[in-house]
Amino acid sequence: MKLRETLEAQEFEPYIHITRGPGDGGHWARQYAHRFDLVLISGGDGTICEVINGLSGTDKPIAIFPSGTENLFAREMGVLPDCDQLIQTLKWGRRVVMDMGQVNHRKFLLLSGVGFDAHVLLELNKFRTGNITHLTYFWPIWRTLWEYRFPPMTVEADGEIIVENARGLMFVSNISRYAVGLRICEQARYDDGLLDICFYHCTHQFRLVKHAWNTVMRTHCRDSMVTYRQAKKIRVTSTEPIPFETDGDPVGNLPAEFSVIPQAVRVILPP
Template sequence: MKIIGIANPVSGRRGKRDLLDDIQACAARRGAEFAWRWSSSAGDAARLAAQSDGADVIVVAGGDGTINDVVNGLKGRGTPLVVVPLGTENIIAKEFGFPATADAVIRRALEGRPLTIDAGSVNARRFMIVVGVGFDAEVVHRLAEVRKGHISHATYLGPLLSTFARHEFPRLVVEVDGVRVFEARGLALVGNLSRYSMGLRILNRASPEDGLLDVCALPCDSRGRLLLHALDIARGRHTERSGEGVVYAQGACIRIDSPDVAPVEVDGEPAGVLPIECRVRPRDVRLLVEERDSAVLARWNGRGDCVPC
């Protein structure tokens, strides 16, 4: 078996080189051909993935942004992925139970069960987790301006406080499958997974296997209301606030526009400003999971069933 590893040298965790060396050594002991390829700049993992013809499995070592790049480089080609969680949030790794030890990574690569899930696209670029508009996107943009090398949750504190003090909530217009569902100042998230930063589940009905994208739009025009939304989200009660203007909807195509300059983030990376058009890409990405991960996947019961290849 031929395994290609794609690694991001500036993902969140330090001291990872020993782990990556151990992964390569474990592959050799199991008789697999394995080689690391290192991304040299932002977005370079997409180029490496595009040049991975002939690989039976790709091991992606990095954060959620690195996984996003690899998925965009593959363009739906179907090469199965195993994730080594080395980023700050590692949302995909947590959602699908990817391991962080060398033996477990190679066991997953050689013995894992294929699982095909949906992706989304925003203005033709694929995403795996979320597209954020407004407040969270401005935090991501501010972080990108000051980021130097490895980051941690503490690195977000300065950009978060700065955004909280200065953010002007944009006027948003949200359409789902051609129907206008929201028009107000606020923030919005479109995604394919329920898990979000810090373990929050804003898109709490989302399933990566239902052929739909989820959107949550929160009306907000003040810092006080933002804090109330944050409290509701932490309690899992925000989707109960439809009478207060909160919109939660699902669809195959979600458009968001604004007369204001409104920042956008995609899978935790800055992605310009509105307008955007998000579309679902059904069964676009293949992951390798373990049978016992069914306990994790059971969270999707009622929102989408586990669909093996």
């Protein structure tokens, strides 16, 4: 195990817990993290989010060593899967305090998607076996693209209705990055005490493809078919059962009440 050898060579005294499945990382963090100075999380975004949820309510700092498919959190923070950088981080790293989001009493670290992308994840989970790659998403996205009907929703941001009974899909984010390098909530900062909202007005597949292209080109925020806002509290409702996800896990259907939890997580980043 290279990570253990690297840490021991630098006179750290690591205790290594290997997670056994979903839920185990969060359980371990809740039970045992208080015994250590720092929790170093080696994994993908799912593992990181789970451990951070387990640590919530404590002031235990975390560091990360990315080893997942997307590593959105690590990319946003400039963390590489590199042992030399890790040692520099542990010895001389910058300490930052970042916000978390909350939706219907569930906390999230990165982002939440309402509608289309939650539907893709539900499709994916129907036949998922073990670890996923980008290719695993192809059929779920393809099926959702042709089946999804973009049911209407209403979005209220800090008490103001910004989208009223309109068809589309939306994202609420704490970070600027989304999967495959897209920057959907491109103005989002993880420490500004606000959540960023990006609502794509959309009634059919071809409009969605255009939105995707504009997002790749990073011109989507100037498009009149996009509503972009920042808020502390967001309420999303619909008369139809629209699914939503947080940090890559489908969690239920609307209604959803989002809020920001300022300065919730302590993270040590590369110097």
